[in-house]
Structure formats: structure tokens, C-alpha cells
Amino acid sequence: MYVNHLRLEHYRNYETLTLNHFGNVNLLIGRNAQGKTNLLESLFVLALTKSHRTTKDKELIAFGSDHAVIGAEVEKKYGTLNLELRLSQQGKRAKLNGLEQRKLSDFIGALNVVMFAPEDLEIVKGTPGIRRRFLDMEIGQVQPSYLFHLQQYQKVLVQRNNLLKQAFGAGPEMGTMLEIWNEQLAEHGVKIIKRRKQFIRKLQKWAEQIHEGITGGLEKLELSYLPSFGEAEEEDEAVLMEQFMIKLSQMKEQEIRRGMTLSGPHRDDLAFHINGNEAQVYGSQGQQRTTALSLKLAEIELIHEEIGEYPILLLDDVLSELDPYRQTQLIETFQSKVQTFITATGIESINAGRLQDASIFHVNEGQ
Ligand code: ATP
Numbered sequence: 001m002y003v004n005h006l007r008l009e010h011y012r013n014y015e016t017l018t019l020n021h022f023g024n025v026n027l028l029i030g031r032n033a034q035g036k037t038n039l040l041e042s043l044f045v046l047a048l049t050k051s052h053r054t055t056k057d058k059e060l061i062a063f064g065s066d067h068a069v070i071g072a073e074v075e076k077k078y079g080t081l082n083l084e085l086r087l088s089q090q091g092k093r094a095k096l097n098g099l100e101q102r103k104l105s106d107f108i109g110a111l112n113v114v115m116f117a118p119e120d121l122e123i124v125k126g127t128p129g130i131r132r133r134f135l136d137m138e139i140g141q142v143q144p145s146y147l148f149h150l151q152q153y154q155k156v157l158v159q160r161n162n163l164l165k166q167a168f169g170a171g172p173e174m175g176t177m178l179e180i181w182n183e184q185l186a187e188h189g190v191k192i193i194k195r196r197k198q199f200i201r202k203l204q205k206w207a208e209q210i211h212e213g214i215t216g217g218l219e220k221l222e223l224s225y226l227p228s229f230g231e232a233e234e235e236d237e238a239v240l241m242e243q244f245m246i247k248l249s250q251m252k253e254q255e256i257r258r259g260m261t262l263s264g265p266h267r268d269d270l271a272f273h274i275n276g277n278e279a280q281v282y283g284s285q286g287q288q289r290t291t292a293l294s295l296k297l298a299e300i301e302l303i304h305e306e307i308g309e310y311p312i313l314l315l316d317d318v319l320s321e322l323d324p325y326r327q328t329q330l331i332e333t334f335q336s337k338v339q340t341f342i343t344a345t346g347i348e349s350i351n352a353g354r355l356q357d358a359s360i361f362h363v364n365e366g367q
């Protein structure tokens with residue numbers, strides 16, 4: 001897919017902005033704090049209705065305004081789509097070709113993006129919660145029904161935890177209530193676990209290949225799901241359901257004592273191994289960065305596999321951190337097939353020789 005046109009109103013430090021004439025490779029050049037990341041972020045928000053930097057939508061609205069609008073024209077395989085997302089105190093409203101979408105999940109996926117930003121290093125280095133968020137965002141983008149199960153799971157989890165907090169010393173009616181929550185928790189939980197495992201299995205295939213390419217064959221990258229119950233490889237829903245129910249009954253006493261749900265997809269994790277060693281623990285800074293980059297590039301191929309189209313690629317401040325060989329590898333891999341937006345503080349910091357056909361945009365104080 002290809003973004004032809006972008007329009008921003010009251011978005012971060014952009015009062016109004018209209019951009020046309022995008023190329024396959026687009027360089028956004030500007031000094032610090034001018035609005036480069038804000039621009040990439042707006043494309044990300046348009047794709048996922050959420051920012052990669054914050055969970056607070058209010059921060060996306062320009063200071064002093066009560067709403068923000070992001071609009072874009074996106075050329076896809078089967079036609080052109082007009083996307084519009086409006087953010088305000090009252091919430092988010094999305095339109096596709098002028099038609100208001102009742103559910104945001106119907107809007108997510110109209111535009112697909114893969115973003116690589118400095119903070120993505122945290123996918124490898126950071127807490128399990130960051131890795132779960134990575135999985136949830138990426139799977140949700142290609143499978144909107146995943147987000148439905150995730151939402152339902154969260155709701156049941158909150159209610160089940162509330163019950164567990166009051167359960168100590170309570171009578172038998174509590175047990176019946178818990179059984180009901182157990183079933184609902186497992187019903188949605190199993191769907192989430194299964195899709196995460198499938199996603200990781202597919203991502204592994206591409207990530208290993210890409211990582212090998214970037215490191216000149218020196219490093220073998222492996223991804224694995226770390227479940228809070230059962231085997232990492234198990235993907236059969238009926239089997240997972242049974243295992244989840246058994247685990248919940250085994251954990252019952254402990255959960256009542258601690259007042260919370262101790263197993264399920266909200267406690268699962270993802271592990272990366274480089275040549276057999278856990279990257280989070282033993283990886284160098286460069287290895288961790290390359291791992292995160294390989295993951296993101298693998299996602300491009302995965303999205304292509306899932307939806308038959310390439311997403312757009314957003315590279316925030318990452319090109320200048322790679323040596324010229326790796327910059328070239330990166331750009332040449334995708335230049336012809338993936339529309340790319342790259343930020344940098346100066347044209348000299350990137351290997352511009354490879355980017356002769358790039359469109360250059362100078363970003364200056366939200367203009
Ligand atoms: P760097 O090179 O340092 O990464 P950048 O060009 O990527 O810089 P951005 O992150 O896009 O910079 O942000 C630029 C400016 O946007 C900052 O000065 C910030 O104060 C401003 N800004 C952020 N949120 C808002 C908002 N809601 N309203 C107005 N301005 C905002």
C-alpha cells in the first residue's frame with residue numbers, strides 16, 4: 001500500500017498540514033523537536049488508532065485545542081481508501097471513505113504500518129509487559145478479532161481478580177461464581193494464546209532469515225513463546241482449554257491467598273535467543289538492537305503474507321545508528337516494494353548515495 005496524501009489538524013505541534021507528492025522513500029529532515037517523530041506517529045495512529053509512544057490520546061491533541069484530525073489517502077491493491085481519525089475528549093471517531101465506522105476494530109487494518117523507533121530496543125531488553133504489548137499490537141493489526149478477545153479477556157480478568165480479592169473465607173457460592181469466570185477467562189484466553197503462538201511461529205521464519213542476512217550469517221536468532229501453563233508448541237484450542245482449566249483449579253488456593261489471577265496470557269512472555277543464548281540477558285547492545293530490527297523487518301513480510309500487501313515502513317532515528325553497510329542492506333531490501341518514511345536530523349547522517357530517488361521533506365516547527 002501507498003500513502004498519497006496526508007492531512008493533519010491540531011495534531012501535536014502541527015496546526016494544519018497537508019502533504020502530497022510522497023515517494024517510495026521519504027526522508028523527513030529537521031533539527032530536534034521540530035515534529036519529525038510526530039509526523040511518523042500520526043501515520044501509526046491512523047493505522048492502529050493508538051500511539052506507539054503513549055496510551056494517553058489527550059497528548060496527541062495540540063496544546064490549546066479540543067480535537068485533532070488525521071486524514072490520509074491510501075492506495076491499495078483493490079482501490080483507494082480515504083481514512084480519517086478524529087480524536088477528542090469524547091473519544092475517537094473513524095471514517096472510511098466518508099463513512100463513519102461503528103467499531104474502531106473495523107477501521108484498524110485499513111492502513112498497515114511497521115514502525116521501528118529507538119524505544120523498540122525495549123522489546124528485547126524490557127519487561128514482559130512490553131513484549132506482550134508488542135504481540136498484541138502486531139497481531140491486532142492483521143487480525144482485528146484478536147482485539148475483541150483481548151478486550152473480553154481483560155474485562156473477565158478484572159472481575160475475576162475482584163472476586164478473588166473478596167474470596168478469602170467466603171462461602172460456597174463464591175466457588176460457583178469463580179467457575180463461571182474460569183470458563184470465560186479460558187474461552188478468550190485460549191484464543192489469544194493460540195494466535196500469539198501462530199504469530200511467533202511465522203515471525204520466527206522471517207526473523208531468522210533477516211537476522212542472518214544483517215549479521216552476515218554470524219548469528220542465528222530464535223523466538224519462543226513462554227507460556228504460564230502447558231507446552232510452548234501446543235496450538236490446539238481444545239487441548240489448551242483443558243490445560244488452562246486444570247491450571248486454574250491447581251492455582252485456586254494460591255490465587256485466593258494473593259487475590260489475583262496468576263496464569264494466563266496476561267502472564268506469558270516471549271524469549272529471544274542468539275546462537276542459543278538469551279538475548280535479553282547475554283546480548284550486547286548491538287545484538288539487541290539488531291534483534292529488534294530483524295523482528296520489525298520480519299513483520300513486513302508477515303503482514304504481506306497475511307493480507308497480500310506490503311505495509312508502510314516508518315523508521316524513526318534508526319538509520320543513522322546503523323553502519324553504512326547495514327543502511328544499504330536495509331534500504332535495498334525494501335526500497336522497491338515498501339513505501340518508507342525515514343527521519344534524520346541531517347541528510348549527511350544517512351547514506352544518501354543509496355537514496356537518490358528519495359523525496360525529501362524539511363521539517364521545521366510543525367511545518
Ligand atoms: P527529535 O529529533 O529530537 O526526535 P522530532 O522532530 O522528532 O525531534 P517530535 O517528537 O516530533 O520532534 O516533537 C516536536 C515537538 O512537539 C516538541 O517540541 C513537543 O513539545 C511538541 N509537542 C508534543 N506534543 C504536543 C502537543 N500535544 N501540542 C503541541 N506541541 C506538542
Ligand code: MG
Pocket residue numbers: 036037038316317
Ligand atoms: Mg524524534
